[in-house]
Amino acid sequence: MSRLSRYEQEAARLAELPRAERFASLLSFPLDFTFKVIGRGPDFWREVRQLLDARGHEQVILVERPSAHGRFCSITFSLHITDADALDAYYGALQALPNLVYLL
Structure with missing residues (x-):
């Protein structure tokens, strides 16, 4: 059985944490975060727009x-x-979009 490198050990440790704790461990807040979402159909943007508008982000450019x-x-x-x-919370809301295929 091979020993895991420190990088692999840290990656395994982070993988066990809840998503918010992983974000807190890896990123410095506050920050401007870029999301990329991929969805089915030409009208998928409407789902994203509605989600952002409902959270007060009407001015965000898609x-x-x-x-x-x-x-x-x-x-x-x-x-x-x-x-x-x-x-x-944004990751959770985006993951709940019905036509979401992939979220980065």
Whole structure:
């Protein structure tokens, strides 16, 4: 059995933590955080827009890029995030979008 490197040990430790604690361990807050979401269909941006509007981010600009055949749409946007719990809440809300395929 091989020994894990310190990097592998730290990665394994972080993987066991709740997501908000991982964010707190890896990032310095407050920060401007860029999200990238990929969803099904040309109207996926509407789901993202509604989520942001409901949280008071009507002025946030969405950069949309449709896939070659129009089946998917990637959207990039940035938000000012005050702490790890806020970032975790946005990840949770984005993951709940019905047409979400991938979240970075």
